[in-house]
Amino acid sequence: MTLDSKFAPNESIAQILLPLVIDVTDDASHDLSHTLRVWRNVQVLTAQEGGDTAVLTAATLLHDCVDVPKNSPHRSSASSMAAQKAIEILTRVDWQQDKVQMVAHAIEAHSFSANVIPTTLEAKILQDADRLDAIGHIGIARCFYVSGRLGRAIYDPENPDASNRELDDAKYAVDHFYTKLLQLSGSFQTETGSQLGAERHKITRDFLNGLLDEVSLSGSPF
Numbered sequence: 089m090t091l092d093s094k095f096a097p098n099e100s101i102a103q104i105l106l107p108l109v110i111d112v113t114d115d116a117s118h119d120l121s122h123t124l125r126v127w128r129n130v131q132v133l134t135a136q137e138g139g140d141t142a143v144l145t146a147a148t149l150l151h152d153c154v155d156v157p158k159n160s161p162h163r164s165s166a167s168s169m170a171a172q173k174a175i176e177i178l179t180r181v182d183w184q185q186d187k188v189q190m191v192a193h194a195i196e197a198h199s200f201s202a203n204v205i206p207t208t209l210e211a212k213i214l215q216d217a218d219r220l221d222a223i224g225h226i227g228i229a230r231c232f233y234v235s236g237r238l239g240r241a242i243y244d245p246e247n248p249d250a251s252n253r254e255l256d257d258a259k260y261a262v263d264h265f266y267t268k269l270l271q272l273s274g275s276f277q278t279e280t281g282s283q284l285g286a287e288r289h290k291i292t293r294d295f296l297n298g299l300l301d302e303v304s305l306s307g308s309p310f
Contacts, residue, residue: 095127098145104181105149113155115237117230122221123148129217129284136280143187143210147194150174151214159238159258167199200268206277216281219272224288227269228295235261248303265296 095102110120127148134141153173156166171192178188194214197206200222206212221227235242243262247253250263257264273289276282 094124095145095149098142101142101145102149105146105177108177109149109153112153115155115157115234117234117237118152118155122230123152125221125226126151126214126217129220130213132284133213133216133278133280137209137213137278139209139213140187140190143190143194144213146174146178146183146187147191147198147210147214148217150177150191151195151198151218153177158234164199164201164203167196167202167204171196200272200275209278212277213281216276216278216285219276220281220284220288223269223272223285223292225291227288227292231264231269232261235264243299243303245303249300262296262299265292270296 090099092099092102092106109123113119116122127145130144130148133139134144150173151167151170154166154169156169174195175188175192178191179185183191190208190210193208194206194211196202197204197211198215198218200219206215222230232242240258241260244250244253244260248262250256250260250266255263255266257267269292270289273282273285276285
């Protein structure tokens with residue numbers, strides 16, 4: 089099976105776009121495997137919710153087409169930068185402008201940090217599909233991968249749950265559960281996304297509770 093065939097029935101779109109995004113970043117939390125997982129989520133969501141699969145194929149492939157590091161001061165602009173680049177790419181390959189704008193809006197609205205409200209079904213589906221990959225088992229793995237890559241500690245040994253201090257997810261990985269991961273379950277845009285998000289939210293919450301129990305200073309050492 090070729091890589092573009094994974095995007096059936098829009099293999100022709102994938103064939104054009106994959107070479108442009110396959111080596112955009114060396115960040116394993118936003119690499120090709122992330123794109124493929126988001127696409128899998130898109131497929132699950134569209135099977136229940138509908139949506140233009142050609143637009144969603146392009147939007148999925150291009151949603152991270154501009155590499156802005158997680159610790160960059162420009163991180164909140166990454167989705168708008170990717171949307172603009174998508175417009176340029178799809179215009180060059182003669183896509184209809186109404187479809188181009190649908191892709192651009194979906195890309196711009198997918199980001200948590202951008203805080204853009206999705207107004208189309210395709211944008212809602214892409215946002216949900218991307219957020220599903222931020223929680224659950226894979227979301228936990230991605231969180232600790234990014235934190236390790238940026239030199240962040242796993243948790244604050246004096247106050248792991250941040251009960252007596254300000255949250256600082258630029259310093260502690262566990263704090264990111266509070267600032268983002270556990271906030272996502274109430275933000276899903278589709279019914280299917282909400283259902284899947286609730287399942288992954290429980291996985292994320294249970295993991296955090298277990299971790300905090302293991303590192304608690306007040307717990308029994310035996």
